[in-house]
Amino acid sequence: MAGDLVLLTGGTGMIGFRTLVFVLQKGFRVRCAVRNQAGFERIKSLPSISNYVDRLEPVIVPDITAKGAYDEAVQGVKYILHIASPLASPNFTDFENEVIIPAIKGTVGILESAVKPAAKGIKRVVIVSSIVALVPPQAMFGPDPKTYTEADRAPEPQGGYENGMAAYIASKAFALQATEAFVKEKQPEFDVVNICPSYVLGRDETVTDAKQITKGTNGFAVGQLLGSPAPYSVPSASVHLDDVATLLVESLNPRIPGNQCYLATSQAIEGTTWAAAFDIVKRYYPKQVSEGILKVDGKSTSTNPIRFDPSHTEKTFGITFKGYVDQITSIVDHYLVLLGKE
Structure with a gap:
């Protein structure tokens, strides 16, 4: 497998860049699809891939919706x-x-x-x-007694999206349904693996300014430590960025059964309590708490209980998902480095 060429999309984003690092470290050559050359130059300049740029090449795909893109x-x-x-994104207007x-x-x-x-030749x-893409939309916003696995599927979205989050939820459900329909109809020579992460948390190397530390899903966890908790209840499901990147890269190994979905979430069925971040930073960063860099006396991000069982993924890949402590410390360590306060 080492030396084989991998096409990777989304490399300028949080999950994509971390996966790019991991797949390069495994010895693959990577063709990175980006919207423009500037995006490629930016990620190529980040420290984690400085030793691997000889195995990295760009391909410009300006519009992923174009036919034959x-x-x-x-x-x-x-x-x-x-x-x-x-x-x-709250900035979406044309869902x-x-x-x-x-x-x-x-x-x-x-x-x-x-x-x-x-x-021809794609494996x-x-x-x-x-x-x-696995749960009914209402389960993301209110308590649900069911325990969900990768075998579950969200119902067909019905439109009428109230906001960007509702549109995002629908987009993921539609995309998974379309993928599975494509495989069933076309029966391609290659197989397809879908990785289904929960809220992804961890050091995002594409963030190079401390002011952007709350970018993306990291904001749900670290925002409350900076005095800005999420304005709504967040499902009790999170996963470490490194674990998601590991699953994606290990999925290239033929030992992982194809044409399946794998659930990526930590803390077993109990899930994540977002407010626990306060106790974590009190324990691991007492100096920064005392200096007021991290706030532990404000309002926390509230948790909407929802149950997921990731045991099939852990057994198949032979991993145990990192818990909330590792997720929080990964983000906070990065934040402190960016501040120069480590």
């Missing part, structure tokens, strides 16, 4: 790691064109390119899905 990118590759997809269509067309489009004769496509 990935036709050139997939040629000659053996594996695909498809991570690019719109994230939940259909900014969220839903890119999620579906980006995913189905790369599969369509992969089955064309010019792409596996690994896609980042989400826990939100």
Whole structure:
């Protein structure tokens, strides 16, 4: 496997960049699909891949919704790691064109390119899905007694999205449904693995300014430590960034059964209590707490209980997911380095 060429999308983002680091460290060559050359130059300059740039090349895909967008990118590759997809954002206004269509067309489009004769030789496509593709939307916002696994599926979204988060949830459900329908109908020579993470937390090397430390899902955890908890209740499900990147890279190994979904979430069925971050920083960062750099006396991010069972993934991959302590300390350590207060 080492030396084989991997196409990776989404490398400028949190999950994508960490996965890029891990797959390069495993000895693969990587073709990184980016929207523009500037995006590639930015990630190429980050320290973690400085020793691997000789095995890294860009391919420019300016519009993932365009027909045949990935036709050139997939040629000659053996594996695909498809991570690019719109994230939940309060800035979305056109939910259909900014969220839903890119999620579906980006995913189905790369599969369509992969089955064309010019792409012959691809062995596996690994896609980042989400826990939100597995559960009914209401379970994300209110208590639910059911324990969910990778065998569950969210119902067909019905439209009428109230906000960017609702559109994001629908986009992930649509994309997973479309992926599974594609595999069933086309029966490609390659197989497909879907990784379904919960809220991903950990050191995001693409963040190089302490003011941006709350970017993305890290904000749910670290925002409350800076006096800005999430404005709504967050499901009790989180996973370490390194664990997600590990699953994605290990999914390239043929020992991992294909045409399956794998759930990525930690703390077993009990899940994450977001307010526990206060006790964690009191224990591990007493100096920074006493100096007021980290705040532990304000309002916490509230937790919406929801149960997931990741045991199938842990058994299949032979891992134990890192817990909330590791997740919090990973972000806080990075924050303190950026502040120069470590």
